[in-house]
Amino acid sequence: MKTILVTGGAGFIGSNYLNLVVPQNPSITYINFDCLTYAGNLENLTSIENAPNYKFVKGNICSVDEIKSVFSTYQITDVVHFAAESHVDRSILGPRAFIETNINGTFNLLEVAKEFWQKESSFSEHRFHHISTDEVYGTLGETGLFTEETPYTPNSPYSASKAASDHLVRAYHETFGMNVITTNCSNNYGPYQFPEKLIPLMFQNAATGKALPVYGDGKNVRDWLHVKDHAEAIDLVFKKGKSGETYNIGGHNEKQNIEIVHLICKFVDTHVKPKTSAFDLITFVEDRLGHDKRYAIDASKIQRDLGWVPKYTFETGIEETLHWYLTHSEWISRVLSGDYQEYYTMNYGKRA
Ligand code: NAD
Ligand code: DAU
Numbered sequence: 001m002k003t004i005l006v007t008g009g010a011g012f013i014g015s016n017y018l019n020l021v022v023p024q025n026p027s028i029t030y031i032n033f034d035c036l037t038y039a040g041n042l043e044n045l046t047s048i049e050n051a052p053n054y055k056f057v058k059g060n061i062c063s064v065d066e067i068k069s070v071f072s073t074y075q076i077t078d079v080v081h082f083a084a085e086s087h088v089d090r091s092i093l094g095p096r097a098f099i100e101t102n103i104n105g106t107f108n109l110l111e112v113a114k115e116f117w118q119k120e121s122s123f124s125e126h127r128f129h130h131i132s133t134d135e136v137y138g139t140l141g142e143t144g145l146f147t148e149e150t151p152y153t154p155n156s157p158y159s160a161s162k163a164a165s166d167h168l169v170r171a172y173h174e175t176f177g178m179n180v181i182t183t184n185c186s187n188n189y190g191p192y193q194f195p196e197k198l199i200p201l202m203f204q205n206a207a208t209g210k211a212l213p214v215y216g217d218g219k220n221v222r223d224w225l226h227v228k229d230h231a232e233a234i235d236l237v238f239k240k241g242k243s244g245e246t247y248n249i250g251g252h253n254e255k256q257n258i259e260i261v262h263l264i265c266k267f268v269d270t271h272v273k274p275k276t277s278a279f280d281l282i283t284f285v286e287d288r289l290g291h292d293k294r295y296a297i298d299a300s301k302i303q304r305d306l307g308w309v310p311k312y313t314f315e316t317g318i319e320e321t322l323h324w325y326l327t328h329s330e331w332i333s334r335v336l337s338g339d340y341q342e343y344y345t346m347n348y349g350k351r352a
Contacts, residue, residue, distance in 0.1 A: 008083030061105035095157035190227030216287035218258030250297025
């Protein structure tokens with residue numbers, strides 16, 4: 001019987017992962033360990049919060065004591081590690097939390113997991129799955145793709161902190177023989193993304209008549225993957241991936257940012273029908289510092305070795321996603337007002 005510690009399960013990708021795997025794997029228990037920063041939202045998990053194989057534990061990966069406590073209380077057998085500070089712009093404004101959570105927090109988790117699992121003869125059966133990003137590879141020119149062999153050249157404090165954590169995870173395999181795996185994924189989109197990231201931010205601004213701040217010339221390229229495809233890939237790699245390996249995950253959907261913004265404007269003009277076109281709100285602003293030009297993932301290893309292929313095309317995925325934001329204006333309002341943070345006190349705080 002597995003009891004998986006899922007760190008950061010109240011965030012965008014973690015909650016989509018838990019919403020997928022909890023009902024699909026009734027024999028596995030999932031402990032969602034999240035300290036609920038601004039990015040953690042338990043309202044993303046209402047469909048599974050009463051499932052017998054799911055439990056939320058408020059805890060911080062920066063606290064060794066809190067990690068030790070959750071390991072011993074629930075006899076954790078495996079880790080799927082999402083918890084991180086994830087927004088590049090915030091890492092430029094204030095990198096400290098990125099170092100503390102992404103580097104030190106990952107180190108704390110590795111140490112406690114090693115110590116806990118080393119007490120057992122089944123040490124190598126316990127898997128530590130680290131969720132990482134394609135940003136560790138730096139930036140591409142006009143051509144080429146990131147493979148698992150691309151050298152690490154992170155450019156932002158965020159990507160540098162993720163790169164450091166990837167190296168620590170790798171080192172715990174090489175040095176201590178821990179059963180680790182790392183997945184590096186491209187830009188995700190889909191439901192429950194915090195409206196500071198490109199797609200939900202642009203949708204919300206366009207729908208409410210606010211300026212759409214496009215950094216630089218808008219020609220930077222991101223490679224988009226639907227978050228549910230990412231969640232399925234993680235579940236597959238966790239179950240079937242080879243210890244010590246890394247797997248790139250991406251949907252081969254390269255788009256310039258301005259193309260995405262145009263698509264959102266067209267959607268808003270069609271479905272929200274504002275008095276003046278959303279296209280009029282597009283505003284080119286000063287570029288992000290150190291702005292990576294282009295990301296593009298070569299996902300042939302996970303396809304070849306594990307048979308993973310994304311289910312969504314970008315066209316169906318983005319249409320579905322924009323409809324989700326259109327029909328979940330209350331979710332967005334509660335996030336923007338901060339009301340979502342009361343959910344913990346109302347539903348868990350009394351019991352904590
Ligand atoms: P997110 O910001 O939406 O969620 C992060 C979650 O981690 C939140 O629930 C937050 O409360 C929690 N958290 C933060 N610090 C914590 C701490 N110290 N202790 C416990 N919990 C903490 O992030 P996301 O977009 O869902 O990203 C999840 C992971 O996937 C991250 O590791 C990120 O680097 C990686 N990733 C993200 C993308 C993307 O496009 N969003 C792409 C590739 C990889
Ligand atoms: O590639 C994977 C990464 O994707 C993840 O590791 C990160 O956690 C995730 O946040 C995302 O990083 P990006 O920086 O690519 O995502 P973001 O949505 O912030 O920006 C996408 C692109 O849009 C980027 O080129 C910057 C641009 N942008 C973003 C915002 C928020 C704008 O032009 N205007 C904006 O207001």
